[in-house]
Amino acid sequence: MKNQTVLNAIRKICKGQPVKVTSQGKTITVQARRKLRDLQREIRLTGKVEDGFLQIPLPEARVSVLTKDSTVVVDSASMTRVYGANMRLIGAYYVALVNGGEKEYLVRAQMKGYDDVWQRVPITNLTKEEVTIPALKMHRMRKVDLDEVLVTATRIKFFYRGDTLIYDATAFRMPEGSMLDDLIRQLPGVTMNNDGEIFVNGRKIDELLLGSRSFFGGNKKVLMQNLPYYTVKHLKVYEKQTDMSEALGYDVEPRKYVMDVNLKEEYSKGYIANVEAAAGTENRWLGRAFALRFTDRTRLTLLGNANNVNETRHIGESGHWTPNNMPRSIMTTHSAAAEIAYYAKGDKLKETLRAEFTSQTDEQTLRQRREQFLPSSTPTSLTESFSRQGNRRLSLHNTLSLKDPTWIYTDAVFEYVQRDGSSHSDFEQWDDSLTATLRSAGINEGITWRGQMNVQGAFNLGENQRVTFITIVEHNEEALQQSTAYKQTLFSQGQVTRNLYNADDISNRKTWGSANISYRRELGNRFNFHISDNLSYTSERNHDYLYHPDTLLLVSQLDALAAITDPHNSYNSYGQITQNSIGASLYRTDTYRYSDDNPFTIQYDRFKIGISAPVRQERLSYQRGALDTLASQTTLFLNASASFRIMTRDGKHDIRFNVSHDRQAASLMDRITFRDDSQPLVVKLGNPNLNGQVTSRLSGNFYPGYANQQRYHLSISFDYHHRDVAQAVTYAPVTGVYTYQPMNVCGAYTANTALYFIRTFGEKRFWTMSTSADASLHHDKDHAMLAGETESHVNTVNTLTLHDESFIQYERSTLNLRATGDFSWRHSEGRMFDFAVLNVLDYRYGLTARYTLPKINTTLAADATMYSRRGYGSTELNSDDFLLNASISQPFLKDRLFARLESFDLLHQLNTTQYMVNAQGRIETWYRSLPHYVMLHLIWHFNKNPKKK
Known part of the structure; x- marks a missing residue:
């Protein structure tokens, strides 16, 4: 050229x-x-448009796509409307096809009455066929002329957006002073037990989140009892990806079923604080404080609590004041806790440090009646006891989670506990006449500490491959001293009395570690293969030295221990367990979408089959009196599981089946030949012929789609115990001594079925009805024999339980009325020739009411319930108890100060009972519960938001 x-x-x-x-x-x-094919490649841009304030879809918006030099590429993107329950519009999604040659596009949304919204969209990955754009949030123009209209609306309490169930918290009229737990109890389809476990349409919530983030280590009660209801905007229920799945970009673990608490915008940053003080009759008192400070990146939580009222239920809020779930002790608690959390942008890095201290005293009084099912004999024992247990616990917890560039998780825990306690009890053993009595008194003290370190990680290994690892190391130690004085009297051959003092020095040291590595690969056609190996090691040292002093003293207070040692009931042991388990699974994924026009799909496992082969080696060095032995055992099992899930393409119906077969080795300690008669009237034996457990499980669930303001859930399950381990009992009528020995039983099973149904009806949906019915059949087997017999008898008892809990509720504005009913019938039949058929019926019915007077905002609440019991062996438990609770509350100082006067059990009727039947006998237990009392609460709320810049 x-x-x-x-x-x-x-x-x-x-x-x-x-x-x-x-x-x-x-x-x-x-x-x-860039390659020509990249320049010609089409990329799909998708997103949604909504009102930035109301967060409602805007399907009339016009979405355009432009290049960065303002050249229009797509003048008007196609818009898809997504509908939920009752054809309510829940989403407006746009789709635009653009050329992959540009590095950046501009997306613009326009609509009459709204300001234009722009969004920059960089194209950074040419291999992706679809780019999801953050929601375009449009805001109304500052000045818009509108015609005058009159609007009357009824707020919808809950609706579905895709696979997410959303409760609109602002649609519920709650009394001033209510907390999050009060709100959750009012949600249609939601139940909550006394342990704080939440169930939505019969399915248990795995975690309660605040702003899509874990709160206080997953402690639901801390959040529910301290967050004011008025700060909440939405409660969303959905299946959430784990952090590992989010980091790797696809589901690698089962999703968690979560309830996500979303705050109103004005409370999403700043400070929230509550202080409560209460005093009542019967020397009841309470004080607690809660403070929460948070930004987008940090969260600080402080709380303190002191009370002697171990009661969290609220008058007029639920129908759970049943005798069997009343508090079973009088507990005094002093606690303080703090948590600080940091979140990097996009939650790619999360770190949480939490410290807790709790001092607690628990006093329990009980009376128990127990019948033993034996051939030609039904011995009955009566027990009355009192115990006081105190403990002081310090806990430190630090977690760190990293999601980019790979997933790393660490968890460090340290706990320290001091304990002390005392007890006394009176025991009587009856056959045809009084056989024996036993009086006891005891004291104890001990220290426990534990440290644990958990490190986990996962990363993608090339295309369609993944490696994960888990390493856990833990060490804990326990030192316990206890002393008990016994006075035993035998009446079978005259009246012979024996006094005995036991002092125990107990120690346990355990070190445990586990390492897991797994590999996953996509095989094509949505099939996946997963293989893992888990190696664990456990080392444990135990000793229990028993001494017989001549008075009630702890071991640390005794001298000349060798002279008072009981060698036959003292032991040393050192055990080691090494287990390696190889597992493999094959599964296939599938997808569904809530609308044919909806461009977004949801992935799930359609079926999965898996096997695991644990190889377990155990060694135990055991010394007790003249017994000095070295035992070992090696076991190899093959466990299997399978799951199958059917989802309709629109996601409206969900059917799930699970089946598993599991084998476990018997405890090597239980297979040692030993005899422990350290406690009067009780002897414990080992069993060298003991085998392990073999269990098969089958379960199924059907979740039909939500329609016509109703929803239901059907479940079935069946557990079959091919071989199980039970504590066989031998009874000596002459001395009243019970001898326990682990033995195998075969053929026990449990079958369950449950149906949950809820429906909202009426033109304005003021009415709600719900029923939760379940039935179970328990085929129980156990061993029992009389002293002198050469062969134990296998007792078989079938117990059929039918249960139903229903309510119908009317709620309009601040008026809430709920009629409740509940019955539980247990029918037990034994295959022993002298077994009397048992029919026990517990039922209740009642009414709860709550109303807030307009203008003055005074809230009145009450619940009245009749509890009835029939068929108990103890006549004092066959009773009718009418429970009446009432409260009145009033806000002051613009709802910042709140006063509530409560009265529990106005008629002094309620106590706590528990009933249990199995193949060995039936047990009826009465516990002392909180006394009736009246209490006045004063609650102060405070919140502060940062100034807008």
């Missing part, structure tokens, strides 16, 4: 080629352009 500069010559040569020629000084650069 004559008369051409080098630069121009190169440009002519490269003309038409996918390269770019540039020069800087004497340097000429030839750079390859």
Whole structure:
């Protein structure tokens, strides 16, 4: 090329080629352009448009796509409307096809009455066929002329958005002073037990989140009892990906079923604080404080609590004041806790440090009646006891989670506990006449500490492959001293009395570690293969030295221990367990979408089959009196599981089946030949012929789609125990001594079925009805024999339980009325010739009411319930108890100060009972519960938001 500069010559040569020629000084650069197929490749841009304040869809919006030089590429993107329950619009999604050659696009949303919204969309990954754009949030113009209209609306309490159930917290009229737990109890389809476990349409919530983030280590009660209801905007229920799945970009673990508490915008940053003080009759008192400070990146939580009222239920809020779930002790608690959390942008890094201290005293009084099912005999024992247990616990917890560039999780825990206690009891053993009595008194004290370190990680290994690892190390130690004085009297051969003092020095040291590595690969056609190996090691040292002093003293207070040692009931043991388990599974994924026009799909496991082969080696060195042995056992089992899930393409119906077969080895300690008669009237034996457990499980669940303001859930399950371990009992009528020994039983099973149904009806949906019915059949087997017999008898008892809990509720504005009913019938039949058929019936019915007077905002609440019991062996338990509770509350100082006067059990009727039947006998237990009392609460709320810049 004559008369051409080098630069121009190169440009002519490269003309038409996918390269770019540039020069800087004497340097000429030839750079390859993106491939032509990349320039021609179409990319789908998707997103949604909504009102930025109301968060409602805006399907009338016009969405355009432009290049960065403002050239219009797509004038009006196609818009898809997504509908939920009752054809309520829950989403407006747009789709636009653009050329992959551009590095960046601009998306614009326009609508009459709204300001334009722009969103920059960088194209950074040409291999992706779809780019999801953050929601375009449009805001109304500052000045818009509107015609005058009168609008009357009824707020919808809950609706579905895709696979998410959303409760609108602002649609519930709650009394001032209510907390999050009060609100949750009012949600349609939601139940909550006394342990704080939440169930939505019969399915248990795995975690309660605040703003899509874990709160206080997953402690639901801390959040529910301290967060004011008025700060909540939405409660969302959905299946959430785990952090590992989010980091790797696909589901690698089962999703968690969560309830996500979303705060109103004005409470999403700043401070929230509550202080409560209460005093009542019967020397009842309470004080607690809660403070929460949070931003987008940090969260600080402080709380303190002191009370002697171990009661969290609220008058007029639920129908759970049943005798069997009343508090079973009088507990005094002093506690303080703090948590600080940091979140990097996009939650790619999360770190949480939590410290807790609790001092607690628990006093329990009980009376128990127990019948033993034996051939030609039904011995009955009566027990009355009192115990006081105190403990002081310090806990430190630090977690760190990293999601980018790979997933790393660490968890460090340290706990320290001091305990002390005392007890006394009176025991009587009856056959045809009084056989024996036993009086006892005891004291104890001990220290326990534990440290644990958990490190987990996962990363993608090339395309469609993944490796995960888990390493856990834990060490704990316990030192316990206890002393008991016994006075035993036998009446079978005259009246013989024996006094005995036991002092125990107990120690346990345990070190445990586990390492797991797994590999997963996609096989194509949505099939996946997963293999894992888990190696664990456990080392444990125990000793229990028993001494017989001549008075009630702890071991640390005794001298000359060798002279008072009981060698036959003292032991040393050192055990080691090494287990390696290899597992493999094959599964296939599938997808569904809530609308044919909805571009977004949801992935789930359609079926999964898996096997695991644990190899377990155990060694135990055991010394007790003249017994000094070294035992070992090696076991290899093959466990299997399978699951199958059917989802309709629109996601409206969900059917799930699970089946598993599991084998476990018997405890090597239980297989040692030993005899422990340290406690009067009780002897414990080992069993060298003991085998392990073999269990098969089958379960199924049906979740039909939500329609016509109703929903139901059907479940079934069946557990079959091919072989199980039970504590066989031998009874000596002459001495009243019970001898216990682990033995195998075969053929026990349990079958369950349950139906949950809820429906909202009426033109304005003021009415709600719900029923939760379940039935279970328990085929129980156990061993029992009389002293002198050469062979134990296998007792078989079938117990059929029918249960139903229903309510119908009317709620309009601040008026809430609920009629409740509940019955539980247990029918037990034994295959022993002298077994009397048992029919026990517990039922209740009642009414709860709550109303807030307009203008003055005074809230009145009451619940009245009749509890009835029939068929108990103890006549004092066959009773009718009428429970009446009432409260009145009033807000002051613009709802910042709140006063509530409560009265529990106005008629002094309620106590706590528990009933149990199995193949060995039946047990009826009465517990002392909180006394009736009246209490006045004063609660102060405070919140502060940062000033807008």
